[in-house]
Amino acid sequence: MMTSVSNSNASIHAMPNTWLSAAPNQLAGNHMTDIKQARSVALKQVLERGLPTVKNEGWRYTSLRSLLAQNFICTPSDDVLTVNEEAHTAIETALQPALETYRVVLINGRYAPQWSYLENLPSGVQIDSLNAVLNQSPARLAAVFTQIADTAHYPFTALNIASCDDGLVILIDDGVTLERPIELLHVSTGSLNQSVTPPMMHPHHCIQLGTGAQAQLIERFVSIENAGVYCTNAVLEIALSPRAVLRHARLQLESLNAFHITGLHLQQAIGSDYSGINIGIGGAWSRTDLITRFIGEQAHCEQRGLYLVGDQQIMDYHLDIAHQVPNCSSQEQFKGILYGQGKAVFDGRILVAANAQQTDANMTNNNLLLSRNAEIDTKPQLEIYADDVKCSHGTTVGQLDPDMLFYLQSRGLTRSQARQMLSLGFAADVLTTLAPEQLHEQVINQIERRLETATF
Amino acid sequence: MLSIKGLRANVGDKEILHGLDLEIGAGEIHAIMGPNGSGKSTLAHVLSGRDGYTVTAGSAELNGVNLLALEPEQRAHLGLFLAFQYPVELPGVNNTYFLKAALNAIRRARGESEYDAVAFMRLMKEKLRVLHLDESLLKRPVNFGFSGGEKKRNEIFQMALLEPKLAILDETDSGLDIDALRIVADGVNACRSPERSMMVVTHYQRLLDYIQPDYVHVLAHGQIIRSGGKELALELEERGYGWIEQVTEVAA
Ligand SMILES: Nc1ncnc2c1ncn2[C@@H]1O[C@H](COP(=O)(O)OP(=O)(O)OP(=O)(O)O)[C@@H](O)[C@H]1O
Ligand SMILES: [Mg+2]
Numbered sequence: 001m002m003t004s005v006s007n008s009n010a011s012i013h014a015m016p017n018t019w020l021s022a023a024p025n026q027l028a029g030n031h032m033t034d035i036k037q038a039r040s041v042a043l044k045q046v047l048e049r050g051l052p053t054v055k056n057e058g059w060r061y062t063s064l065r066s067l068l069a070q071n072f073i074c075t076p077s078d079d080v081l082t083v084n085e086e087a088h089t090a091i092e093t094a095l096q097p098a099l100e101t102y103r104v105v106l107i108n109g110r111y112a113p114q115w116s117y118l119e120n121l122p123s124g125v126q127i128d129s130l131n132a133v134l135n136q137s138p139a140r141l142a143a144v145f146t147q148i149a150d151t152a153h154y155p156f157t158a159l160n161i162a163s164c165d166d167g168l169v170i171l172i173d174d175g176v177t178l179e180r181p182i183e184l185l186h187v188s189t190g191s192l193n194q195s196v197t198p199p200m201m202h203p204h205h206c207i208q209l210g211t212g213a214q215a216q217l218i219e220r221f222v223s224i225e226n227a228g229v230y231c232t233n234a235v236l237e238i239a240l241s242p243r244a245v246l247r248h249a250r251l252q253l254e255s256l257n258a259f260h261i262t263g264l265h266l267q268q269a270i271g272s273d274y275s276g277i278n279i280g281i282g283g284a285w286s287r288t289d290l291i292t293r294f295i296g297e298q299a300h301c302e303q304r305g306l307y308l309v310g311d312q313q314i315m316d317y318h319l320d321i322a323h324q325v326p327n328c329s330s331q332e333q334f335k336g337i338l339y340g341q342g343k344a345v346f347d348g349r350i351l352v353a354a355n356a357q358q359t360d361a362n363m364t365n366n367n368l369l370l371s372r373n374a375e376i377d378t379k380p381q382l383e384i385y386a387d388d389v390k391c392s393h394g395t396t397v398g399q400l401d402p403d404m405l406f407y408l409q410s411r412g413l414t415r416s417q418a419r420q421m422l423s424l425g426f427a428a429d430v431l432t433t434l435a436p437e438q439l440h441e442q443v444i445n446q447i448e449r450r451l452e453t454a455t456f
Numbered sequence: 457m458l459s460i461k462g463l464r465a466n467v468g469d470k471e472i473l474h475g476l477d478l479e480i481g482a483g484e485i486h487a488i489m490g491p492n493g494s495g496k497s498t499l500a501h502v503l504s505g506r507d508g509y510t511v512t513a514g515s516a517e518l519n520g521v522n523l524l525a526l527e528p529e530q531r532a533h534l535g536l537f538l539a540f541q542y543p544v545e546l547p548g549v550n551n552t553y554f555l556k557a558a559l560n561a562i563r564r565a566r567g568e569s570e571y572d573a574v575a576f577m578r579l580m581k582e583k584l585r586v587l588h589l590d591e592s593l594l595k596r597p598v599n600f601g602f603s604g605g606e607k608k609r610n611e612i613f614q615m616a617l618l619e620p621k622l623a624i625l626d627e628t629d630s631g632l633d634i635d636a637l638r639i640v641a642d643g644v645n646a647c648r649s650p651e652r653s654m655m656v657v658t659h660y661q662r663l664l665d666y667i668q669p670d671y672v673h674v675l676a677h678g679q680i681i682r683s684g685g686k687e688l689a690l691e692l693e694e695r696g697y698g699w700i701e702q703v704t705e706v707a708a
Pocket of ligand 1: 467492494496497508541
C-alpha cells in the first residue's frame with residue numbers, strides 16, 4: 001500500500017519528470033563543473049525526496065494535487081508560446097503602467113530584450129539576463145548562484161535550480177546608489193495553443209549588492225488577457241553585503257489560470273537593510289516562501305504583505321526568518337482580505353538561535369473575512385533559544401463591523417462601495433508602503449474591481 | 457416633508473417604539489427631548505435604515521416616499537441625513553476620499569454631475585470655514601482619533617457638504633464645550649433653509665437657545681407624549697419629565 005506515491009497515504013508525491021528541463025546538459029552555465037555539480041545535487045534532492053504532501057508540516061494546508069493534475073511541461077515546443085500579433089498587443093497592455101525604471105521583461109520566463117530597457121546604466125551596475133551571465137561570465141555569480149538558496153528544505157527551489165535557464169542578474173558594486181528603480185516583469189501567456197499541455201517556467205534571479213550599495217527593485221508577475229494555464233516557479237537569491245540597502249516590491253497580479261511558486265532566499269550581512277512588500281492578488285494556486293538569513297549583526301529586515309483571495313483561489317505565504325546572529329531586527333506584517341470560497345495560509349516562523357541575543361523581532365498577521373465560506377489558516381511561530389530578546393507576534397481574524405458599514409451607507413454609499421472602502425482601509429497601512437504612486441493606484445484599482453465583481 | 461404614522465419597532469422581541477406619530481413640514485426645526493432610553497436614537501436609526509430593528513406597524517414617508525422599504529443609501533439619496541450620537545471611527549479610510557465618494561454618490565443618484573478633485577476641494581474649504589474645523593482633519597482617517605467634539609463637528613460638516621432635505625441630529629450637542637456648541641449651532645443655522653427640515657434630538661435647552669426650534673416634542677416610552685412650541689423646552693428644563701408622564705398616565 002505504501003509503495004504507490006499517488007496513494008493518499010503516501011508522504012511524498014513523486015516529482016513529475018516533465019517539470020524538469022528536457023535538455024539538462026544545455027542549461028546555461030553547465031560548461032562550468034561547479035554549476036553543473038550544484039544543479040545535479042539539487043536534482044538528486046528533488047528526485048529522492050519528492051514533493052511534499054499535506055502530511056508535511058509546511059504543506060499541511062496546501063495540497064499539490066491541483067498542481068499535479070495539470071501535467072505541466074518544462075520545455076514546450078516553441079510554437080506553443082509563440083507570440084502572435086494578438087498576444088503582442090496583450091503584452092503591451094500587461095506591461096502597464098509605464099514606470100521610470102530600468103526594465104527587464106521576461107516573456108514566459110525568457111529574457112525579452114525588445115521589451116526591456118537597460119540603457120544608460122551607471123558604472124558599477126550590471127543588469128543582465130541570467131542566461132547571458134551564466135554562459136559568458138559565470139564567475140561573476142560565484143557568490144550568489146546556488147550559494148544562497150536552500151535546496152534541502154525547499155523542493156521547488158531545488159527543482160528550479162535543476163532546470164533554470166534564464167532570469168535576471170543585478171550586480172551592484174560597493175558604494176553605488178542606483179536612484180532609478182529596477183523593474184522585473186514576468187509576463188506570461190500560458191499555452192497559446194489550447195490543445196497543448198501547459199508550460200512550467202523556472203525563472204531564477206540573482207541579486208548582489210556590494211558594501212553600502214542601494215537599490216530598489218519592483219517585481220511584477222502579470223498574465224496577458226485570456227492567458228492559458230501555466231505555472232511559474234521562481235527563485236530569487238539575494239545577497240546584501242554590509243550596509244547594503246534594498247527596497248523590494250513584489251506584485252503577484254496573475255490570472256486565475258496561473259499557478260505560482262516563489263522561493264525568495266535572502267542573505268543579509270552586517271548592517272544591511274531589506275524592506276519588502278508582497279502583494280498577492282492573482283493566481284489560482286500560489287505558494288510563496290520568504291526566507292531570510294542574517295549572517296552579520298545590526299541588520300534589519302522588513303517583510304510586509306497584503307493578500308486578496310477569493311473564489312477559486314488558494315494563496316499560501318510562508319516566512320522563515322532566521323536570527324542566527326545577535327543584534328538584528330525584523331518586522332513582519334501581513335494582512336489578508338478573503339471572500340467567497342477563497343483560502344489563504346499564513347505560516348510565519350521566527351527563529352532566534354541561542355547566541356542571537358538582543359534580537360528584536362515582531363510578526364503580525366491580520367485577516368479580514370468578508371464571507372463565511374472563506375478560510376484562513378494562520379500560524380505565526382516564535383522559536384526562541386536566546387534569553388535576552390524582544391520578540392512578539394499577533395494574529396487576528398475578523399469581519400467588517402456592521403456599524404461601520406451602516407455609517408458609510410447612511411452617507412449614500414452602496415453596501416458594495418462601503419465594503420470596498422473599509423477593506424482598503426483595513427489594508428491601508430500596508431499599502432501606503434507601496435511606491436511609486438502609479439503602482440499603488442494600480443493595485444488599489446485591481447482590489448476595487450475584484451471586490452466589485454465578487455460574490456459574498 | 458417627513459410623516460410618521462403609528463410607527464412601532466422592535467429590537468429582537470422587545471418593542472421600543474410603541475406607535476409613534478410625527479409630522480415635520482418643510483423648513484421646520486423640531487426638537488425631540490425625552491428621558492434616557494426612551495427611544496430617540498432608535499427612531500433615528502429606524503428612519504435611516506440601520507439593521508437590527510423590525511418595524512411591525514405604521515409608516516414613515518419622506519416627501520411621499522415610503523422610507524421603510526429602502527436601503528440606507530437610498531434614503532440618503534432621497535435627502536435623509538443622520539448626524540450620529542456616537543460617530544464610528546473608520547481606520548484607514550481617508551476623510552477627504554470618503555467625503556468625496558459620499559457627495560458624488562448622492563449627486564449621481566440625484567442626476568447631478570460629479571465633482572472633480574479641484575471643485576470638491578474648493579467646496580470643502582468653504583464649508584470648513586463655517587465649522588471652524590482644522591483642515592488637517594481631512595487628511596486623517598474618518599473620525600479616527602478625533603476628540604469627541606471633533607467627531608460631532610465632523611458630522612455637521614458632512615451635513616453642510618451633503619445638503620440633505622431632512623437632517624436628524626442625534627445629541628450633537630452632548631460632549632461639546634461651550635465654544636464648540638456655539639460653532640456647531642452656527643453651522644446648523646447656516647444650513648437652515650425653507651427646503652431643509654431638521655429633527656434635533658437633545659437633552660439640553662442650551663442648544664435650543666442657539667438653534668431655535670419651531671416645535672418641541674417629548675418622546676417617552678416609545679411615543680410622543682407631548683408637543684409644543686419652544687417654551688415647552690424651558691418648562692422641561694425647569695420641571696423635568698416626571699410631570700408630563702404623570703399627566704399622560706392620568707389622561708390615558
Ligand atoms: N440593540 C439593542 N438591543 C437591546 N436593546 C436595545 C438595543 N438598541 C436599543 N435598545 C433599547 O431600546 C431602548 C431605547 O434606546 P435608545 O438608544 O433609542 O434611547 P435614547 O432615547 O436614544 O436614549 P439616550 O438619551 O440615552 O441616548 C433602550 O432601553 C435600549 O436599551
Ligand atoms: Mg440616544
